[in-house]
Amino acid sequence: MNYDKIVLFESERIKLTKKVISKSYAKIILFGEHSVVYGQPAIALPLYSVDVHAEISLEPSGQTLSSRYYEGPIADMSNNLLGVKTLIDHILNELGKSSANFKMTITSQIPSERGMGSSAATAIAITRALYQYFDVPLNREKLLKEALIEEKITHGNPSGIDTATASSHFPIWFIKHKENAQITFNLADYNLVIADSGIKGKTADAVSLIARNMVDDSDNTKPLIDDLGRIATEAKRAIITGDGSKIGDLMYQSQQRLHDLGVSTPTLDKLVSTSKKAGALGAKLTGSGLGGCMIALTDSTTTAQRLATELRKAGATQTWIQSFKNYGFNGEKQNDNVVQ
Numbered sequence: 001m002n003y004d005k006i007v008l009f010e011s012e013r014i015k016l017t018k019k020v021i022s023k024s025y026a027k028i029i030l031f032g033e034h035s036v037v038y039g040q041p042a043i044a045l046p047l048y049s050v051d052v053h054a055e056i057s058l059e060p061s062g063q064t065l066s067s068r069y070y071e072g073p074i075a076d077m078s079n080n081l082l083g084v085k086t087l088i089d090h091i092l093n094e095l096g097k098s099s100a101n102f103k104m105t106i107t108s109q110i111p112s113e114r115g116m117g118s119s120a121a122t123a124i125a126i127t128r129a130l131y132q133y134f135d136v137p138l139n140r141e142k143l144l145k146e147a148l149i150e151e152k153i154t155h156g157n158p159s160g161i162d163t164a165t166a167s168s169h170f171p172i173w174f175i176k177h178k179e180n181a182q183i184t185f186n187l188a189d190y191n192l193v194i195a196d197s198g199i200k201g202k203t204a205d206a207v208s209l210i211a212r213n214m215v216d217d218s219d220n221t222k223p224l225i226d227d228l229g230r231i232a233t234e235a236k237r238a239i240i241t242g243d244g245s246k247i248g249d250l251m252y253q254s255q256q257r258l259h260d261l262g263v264s265t266p267t268l269d270k271l272v273s274t275s276k277k278a279g280a281l282g283a284k285l286t287g288s289g290l291g292g293c294m295i296a297l298t299d300s301t302t303t304a305q306r307l308a309t310e311l312r313k314a315g316a317t318q319t320w321i322q323s324f325k326n327y328g329f330n331g332e333k334q335n336d337n338v339v340q
């Protein structure tokens, strides 16, 4: 009996059926979009109910991608998916697997170009899946570095907050190149209503609009950026102490600054004022603006449901309600930077 042969057959069988699935989340920026690009702090949270899955399975030949935007060989992906293609090629090359045969399937519930971090979550899920598929360990630092390859191509000058949140299991406090920490979130009785304005927001355009104004009109622009940082710092204290009315007030202040920076739109302004009238504690746009989504804070599920209905009547194309019940972070053992 040749036992070596049996062992070989068994490992081949495992290889042939090999399949991995990885996951990442949509992100919502509570405080600090745009100002985070200039070194100010920001607070963001993953949306557990809106996620992306990347599945990789063995194929007899070739490398193919199946997703809502593209179906076919990875080598033939068009330029509007250059970020994703470059990321996949880069990782395969780095892992010495450029000629491996596989099929990658991406399933996403995140609407694209709506400020919910669709591209960042896709980059995180792809990176995790490729490392898992080829059995290569991946720590958080490396994960974020890899995913930024895609974000730099898709968005130009990313702060890194989108990938940091999409890969986290907890709300985060983020300062570009400096801090990426979980924060205690004492808001179990509150809900966030998220509403899609139905208009695509181009992150790269919004980020370059502010970059231009930081140079051409810095006397007006810089104080707004600094003030958004001050608001995020105050909000962190209010989140830790569970002060919902303070957080709401800071959200309205933040919306005013983002409006003054030129990244709100008449539709987003309308959805914010609808929220105020319907009893939200606070409301603001989220993400890059110039379209995309807004968020509103409520202190009861009933108000959240009523508000979601009002927002749809006022033109929102889609709404989500996220309860903060399961957003507690309670200790080192759950640290995203340790556990992957």
Ligand code: MEV
Residues within 6 Å of the ligand: 029, 032, 033, 034, 035, 036, 037, 115, 117, 157, 158, 159, 160, 161, 162, 203, 206, 207, 287, 288
């Ligand atoms: C986009 O989700 C958030 C921005 O602050 C850009 C960035 O931080 O990369 C507008």
